[in-house]
Amino acid sequence: MIRFDHVSKRFSGHTDALSEITVEIQDGEFVFLIGPSGAGKTTFLRLLIRDILPSAGKIFVDDWNVNTLPGGNVHLLRRAVGTVFQDFKLLTDRTVFENVALGLEILGKREEEIKERVNDVLELVGLAGKQQFFPLQLSAGEMQRTGIARAIVGGPKILLADEPTGNLDPETAWEILSILQEVNKMGTTVIMATHNASIVNDLKKRTVALDHGRLVSDEKSGRYHTAKHQKKS
């Protein structure tokens, strides 16, 4: 379970990136985090993996109080929370296999286990046969699939996806989304930050809308226009 309790984040010299956010996300949920650019979606996700600390409020991920987690244990939180990035963040000097294997190497898994698990995950994201390709030899969609494979290979309880379809054409975006839904069906909580209205509207999942750092709506089966409407009101 994820819980934000009156969380605010202020970057020095700027207005609040997030202000008084209180939200709870249960295990196994699929949640869209929506809002225009600058709404605070990425800040929300960065706070969850303790890439940054909140200025006020408390964040809980299962039994972890993210704020007070000792620096030496942050990696344990990040192993439980996989992250997919809009810009993929793949290591260009490593093959698809090596990029994905990274998620298991850091856990100290044996070579045979890594090989088996990586191949399974690559199969799941539709990259079987591209193990030895380098990122520069892949399309944007394939790079994002590699990013997803790396994020889920270690079996995290939560998957954060920060604008994973932002750089993709609509068809590829839907392919990526179906992979995320597949991952969600396997029990992983998925939080996807997006401003892709058609995806949000078609899937009718829980939608948490942010605008200028404030929580403007939290609907079980939300639509993107709802957020726009909230913004206007």
Add this chain to the structure above:
Amino acid sequence: MSTLATAAKHIRRSPYQALAAVTTMFVTFLLAGIVFLSVVASFFTLQYFEGKPQITVFMADKSDKQEAEGLGKTLEQTGKVASVTYVSKEDALAIYREQNKNDPLLLEMVTADILPASLEISAKEPKYLADLVPIIKEASGVEEVVYQKDVVDALIAWTNAIRLIGGVLTGLLAFNSILAIMTVVGMKIALKREEIDVLRLVGASRWYIRLPFVLEGGLYGIGGALLSWAIIMLLVIWLQPVLFGFLGMIPPFSSILLSATSTPFILSSLGFLGGLLVTGFFLGSVGSLIALGRYLKF
């Protein structure tokens, strides 16, 4: 990828930086190794001479054996002498020939006549030497008196000088080596910033990220230490006859320097290598750790 493989990859992908780091380490360990061996040699030499409270009395050419033996008896009567040995001109020649048997040129011109006869005196206690000296000086037929104390004092002065100058130079070079490793590792950290960020975000622990850099610094140290050991060993093997001539009479060196293929030589060399490698790894790792503390704060 294992930590060692990652460290090796870091080194392989920037060979010139690696070469700079290893070369700096090499110069440090070359000097440190030579200073260390000189200090060890002077330590055993000192111990050897200190263990022999001797006075060598060279007799004048005109003096005869009776004068020398008379002096020996006078000294024995004091009860403070452990042994008195008369070395005749012929004995001196035999010793000289033995010491220079490999150099016929040095043997050609030397006869027993030009070598002085001598008395080698060992006191029961070093403190008795002061009582024996006036008796020797007053005796007839004495040409020159060599006290081991003078030799020991000279050795102590040399050893202290080697320790001081060598220590300061080694310290400066070690400092320079750490700076070099810090610079190289710091550059690597900057170059790998993106990879480090990705590793952090996917849940790599601090030491998973840091260890390859620490190991990389350690490997530079090991590389420098290994290279300096090889050069020092080549020098020692090349100078072995000369070194044996100087130090061959001193117990540990009499067996170590006898031959480059002898077991004591091989064991000592390996021990020296082990010491250099451990020190090299330590210095390199310290340099890396400082760089990590400076450039990788998370």
